[in-house]
Amino acid sequence: MAILVGGLGCSHVPSIGAALDKGLMQTPDWKPFFDGIGPGRDWVAAQRPDIAVAIFNDHGNAFFLDRVPTFAVGCADRYEIADEGWGPRPLPAFDGDAAFGWHLADTLVANSFDPTVLQEVEVDHGLQVPMELFWGRPAARWPVRVVPIFVNVIQQPTPLPSRCYAFGAALRQAIDSFPGDARIVVLGTGGLSHQLQGARAGFVNPAADRAFLADIARDPEKLASMSREDYVRVFGSEGAELIMWLVMRGALDRAVRVCHSHYFVPASMTGVGMLVLENAAKAI
Amino acid sequence: MTADTIPDTPMFDRARQLRGYRLNKATMALRFPERRDAFRRDPAAYLDSYGLTAEEKRAALACDWRELVRLGGNVFYVLKLSAIYPAKMTEIGAHQAGIEHETFLRERLGKK
Numbered sequence: 001m002a003i004l005v006g007g008l009g010c011s012h013v014p015s016i017g018a019a020l021d022k023g024l025m026q027t028p029d030w031k032p033f034f035d036g037i038g039p040g041r042d043w044v045a046a047q048r049p050d051i052a053v054a055i056f057n058d059h060g061n062a063f064f065l066d067r068v069p070t071f072a073v074g075c076a077d078r079y080e081i082a083d084e085g086w087g088p089r090p091l092p093a094f095d096g097d098a099a100f101g102w103h104l105a106d107t108l109v110a111n112s113f114d115p116t117v118l119q120e121v122e123v124d125h126g127l128q129v130p131m132e133l134f135w136g137r138p139a140a141r142w143p144v145r146v147v148p149i150f151v152n153v154i155q156q157p158t159p160l161p162s163r164c165y166a167f168g169a170a171l172r173q174a175i176d177s178f179p180g181d182a183r184i185v186v187l188g189t190g191g192l193s194h195q196l197q198g199a200r201a202g203f204v205n206p207a208a209d210r211a212f213l214a215d216i217a218r219d220p221e222k223l224a225s226m227s228r229e230d231y232v233r234v235f236g237s238e239g240a241e242l243i244m245w246l247v248m249r250g251a252l253d254r255a256v257r258v259c260h261s262h263y264f265v266p267a268s269m270t271g272v273g274m275l276v277l278e279n280a281a282k283a284i
Numbered sequence: 285m286t287a288d289t290i291p292d293t294p295m296f297d298r299a300r301q302l303r304g305y306r307l308n309k310a311t312m313a314l315r316f317p318e319r320r321d322a323f324r325r326d327p328a329a330y331l332d333s334y335g336l337t338a339e340e341k342r343a344a345l346a347c348d349w350r351e352l353v354r355l356g357g358n359v360f361y362v363l364k365l366s367a368i369y370p371a372k373m374t375e376i377g378a379h380q381a382g383i384e385h386e387t388f389l390r391e392r393l394g395k396k
Contacts, residue, residue: 060361154360198353
């Protein structure tokens with residue numbers, strides 16, 4: 001059966017993508033962030049996952065308000081790079097893994113989660129930025145296949161944090177029951193604290209961000225039991241997307257070890273984090 | 285959540301979704317190069333083709349971010365106006381906060 005090699009968490013701020021495109025990684029604004037991503041990239045290079053199950057949200061590039069899936073699973077063999085308004089970024093399209101996508105859809109429905117099943121769908125910075133931070137920018141082809149899970153974190157009602165955590169457990173069941181010996185990593189994206197709308201725009205909460213990075217490893221139930229309103233209050237209206245990290249965490253064992261944790265604020269208007277977790281029971 | 289319970293924090297709920305539907309549709313379409321070209325050729329005609337009201341058009345043409353959000357715009361859609369009229373995210377934030385940009389960077393985001 002497939003092997004779960006670990007869980008990753010990562011912000012997906014578009015300005016990080018712009019910094020990568022413009023080569024600004026060593027400028028004073030960006031150096032403290034990019035200096036801290038090396039261990040995450042090294043971990044991925046050493047673990048060589050075959051499949052990355054990436055949990056993120058669309059930002060008005062794939063879905064309009066005419067249809068808003070709460071959870072959607074990519075079951076395609078290819079995902080093109082979205083044009084978000086400034087032309088597609090210079091990245092190769094992602095190879096998908098339709099077999100795992102369909103197996104995940106089957107397993108989710110068998111566990112009373114009913115996702116939208118996606119074929120042709122473009123992916124935006126929500127997926128691109130975390131993938132590039134962990135895998136680097138490939139010249140021609142990504143060294144890993146991607147299975148995207150889209151979560152609605154924009155239009156109310158958004159899913160409960162506890163539901164995201166339980167979704168992760170069903171995802172784990174899909175990994176453990178997937179025939180073959182694929183090495184699978186789960187990647188939760190978004191956050192950390194930020195607010196882009198209203199007079200409270202520019203709200204960041206570095207203390208809460210640092211606590212989140214610790215709690216997601218040692219006390220995920222605490223984060224899963226918070227209300228959606230709690231997330232908005234503590235992390236900002238857009239920082240509430242941190243519930244997507246709970247899908248990743250729910251796929252791991254209760255006991256994990258932290259292989260890497262990095263925090264920086266602000267990237268544009270956002271506190272940004274990178275986290276690498278492994279099941280504590282996994283042989284080192 | 286159906287009402288704003290956190291001060292100065294507009295949740296994108298049913299009322300805003302309905303209020304901002306056309307505005308969000310018009311701005312999301314700017315992800316297509318041919319729609320961007322159409323906007324650049326004739327901004328008012330572009331917005332008319334999505335049935336925008338006079339006040340929605342005014343807000344879009346002026347990049348009045350605070351007003352766009354008040355009219356039901358969600359930042360992830362209306363932000364695409366900045367592909368036509370360049371603006372940084374922090375400038376869009378400062379405008380909504382009603383604070384001068386440099387002050388916003390310093391006081392809200394802790395920039396030196």
